[in-house]
Amino acid sequence: EKPNFLITEAMRGFGAILRLQSGEEFMDKYHPMKSLAPRDVVARAIYREMTRRGEDFVYLDVTHKDPDSVRSHFPNIYEKCLSIGIDITKDWIPVTPAAHYCCGGVRVDTNGQTSIKRLYALGETSCTGLHGANRLASNSLIEAVVYADQAARHTASLIDRTDFQEGIPDWDFEGTQHTEEMLMLIQSKREVQSIMSNYVGIVRSNLSLKRAMRRLSILFEETEELYNKTKPNRELCELRNMIAVAYLVIKQGREIKESVGCHYNIDYPKQ
Structure with missing residues (x-):
C-alpha cells in the first residue's frame, strides 16, 4: 500500500500531461485546454475514465520537461516520490482526484466576520x-492574505471596547466515564470518509446525496450517544466536527438545484 500525498495542480500548469494507464492522452476529449483545463473539468474527466475502465488511478507525466527544472520547481514532490521508488523526471506519477480543501465555507462580511459576534x-x-x-489555489492565497489583514485591522479597532466573560465553570464530567471505545471511533471516522467519498464526491446525484444524509444521520445519533456518556477526548470531538461539516456539505449540496463549479449533480447537467 503506497502512501497518499498531494501532487500540486501547479504541476499541470508547469506542463505535465495526464495519461491513461495505457499511456494514451485523454483530456483532449473533454476540454480545448487539455491537461490545463480547470480543476472541476479535470477531476470529472479522470473520474469518468477510471470508472469506464475499472481502474483506480491515471498517470501524470512530466518526463518531457527538463529534469533540473522539475527538481527545482517541485523539490518536495520529487523527494517524496523518490522515497517510494518513483523518479518523476523519468517515471509517470499515479494520481487520482482528491478533496484536500473546503470550497464554499462559512459566509463572512468584508471584515472576515461571521454571523456569530466576534467570530472571524x-x-x-x-x-x-x-x-x-x-x-483556484493561487487566487485563494491572495484572498486569504487580504482578508487576514482586514480581520486584523477590524479586531484591533475594537479591542479597547471588548469585555470578556469571567467565571466560566469548568467542564462537568459527572456521570461520564473514560471511553475505551477507540475502535468504534476509528470505524465511525472511516464510515464518514467512505460516505463522503462514495456519495458526495466528484459526481453527485439527488439519490446519492439522499443516501449520504440517511447514513450520516445514523452515525450522528451513535456519536452523540457516545459523547453524552463518555469523557470527551480529541478523537471524539474531531469525529463530531467531521459529522457536522459533512452534514452541512450534504445539506447545501441538496439545496443547489444546478451544477456549478466543483459541485456537479447529474440530475442538473450544465446548460
Whole structure:
C-alpha cells in the first residue's frame, strides 16, 4: 500500500500531461485546454475514465520537461516520490482526484466576520464571494492574505471596547466515564470518509446525496450517544466536527438545484 500525498495542480500548469494507464492522452476529449483545463473539468474527466475502465488511478507525466527544472520547481514532490521508488523526471506519477480543501465555507462580511459576534473565519474556512464556485489555489492565497489583514485591522479597532466573560465553570464530567471505545471511533471516522467519498464526491446525484444524509444521520445519533456518556477526548470531538461539516456539505449540496463549479449533480447537467 503506497502512501497518499498531494501532487500540486501547479504541476499541470508547469506542463505535465495526464495519461491513461495505457499511456494514451485523454483530456483532449473533454476540454480545448487539455491537461490545463480547470480543476472541476479535470477531476470529472479522470473520474469518468477510471470508472469506464475499472481502474483506480491515471498517470501524470512530466518526463518531457527538463529534469533540473522539475527538481527545482517541485523539490518536495520529487523527494517524496523518490522515497517510494518513483523518479518523476523519468517515471509517470499515479494520481487520482482528491478533496484536500473546503470550497464554499462559512459566509463572512468584508471584515472576515461571521454571523456569530466576534467570530472571524479566514482562508479555506470562509466564503467571501471573491472567487467563483471553482476556487483556484493561487487566487485563494491572495484572498486569504487580504482578508487576514482586514480581520486584523477590524479586531484591533475594537479591542479597547471588548469585555470578556469571567467565571466560566469548568467542564462537568459527572456521570461520564473514560471511553475505551477507540475502535468504534476509528470505524465511525472511516464510515464518514467512505460516505463522503462514495456519495458526495466528484459526481453527485439527488439519490446519492439522499443516501449520504440517511447514513450520516445514523452515525450522528451513535456519536452523540457516545459523547453524552463518555469523557470527551480529541478523537471524539474531531469525529463530531467531521459529522457536522459533512452534514452541512450534504445539506447545501441538496439545496443547489444546478451544477456549478466543483459541485456537479447529474440530475442538473450544465446548460
